[in-house]
Amino acid sequence: AQSVAQPEDQVNVAEGNPLTVKCTYSVSGNPYLFWYVQYPNRGLQFLLKYITGDNLVKGSYGFEAEFNKSQTSFHLKKPSALVSDSALYFCAVRDTGNTGKLIFGQGTTLQVKP
């Protein structure tokens, strides 16, 4: 069965420092991977996705993610964190069935301190 793990409940980083939010996955076949961000009382906003091609994917708001097939990981990164990046981040993998439903991790709260 497909699954996603986000091993950190919370990540704390100082503004201006690089940030990494970790994600590992388990899926049969080639994975379709996504990162979403959720602000309080709002829905999920799409950040980026990996379907195929370059292992380094660039997305919205300066975020990027690195796909590593051997480690089955898809870590989210940003070179310089902003206080406004503080939010809840979800990694997801597309289910291998025909519907395209997403399987989400538990989420990681990112706290960027000034």
Add this chain to the structure above:
Amino acid sequence: GAGVSQSPRYKVAKRGQDVALRCDPISGHVSLFWYQQALGQGPEFLTYFQNEAQLDKSGLPSDRFFAERPEGSVSTLKIQRTQQEDSAVYLCASSPLAGSSYEQYFGPGTRLTVT
């Protein structure tokens, strides 16, 4: 353009009441998904529509949950005889094509509290 909208944004129901949650997807989107997000958890899949056809309802937790999309656009998730464990945020998402690599666009959710 307009995104996915959901109504109501907040719903308080007494245990045993029926509720109906509405989702307006992005115009022209074929795929529509419902997810349930419990407090402190990631969203979990409930059901999937391709146009008006409900192709996957494997995530619906009980037969008290029912969803429809009769004209292939607006969808309604109905919960009968609500229980406290139904308290959660219900998210709707739409996507342009079926079973594709497109990302899903999420609405703001409906927070259901059952008292």
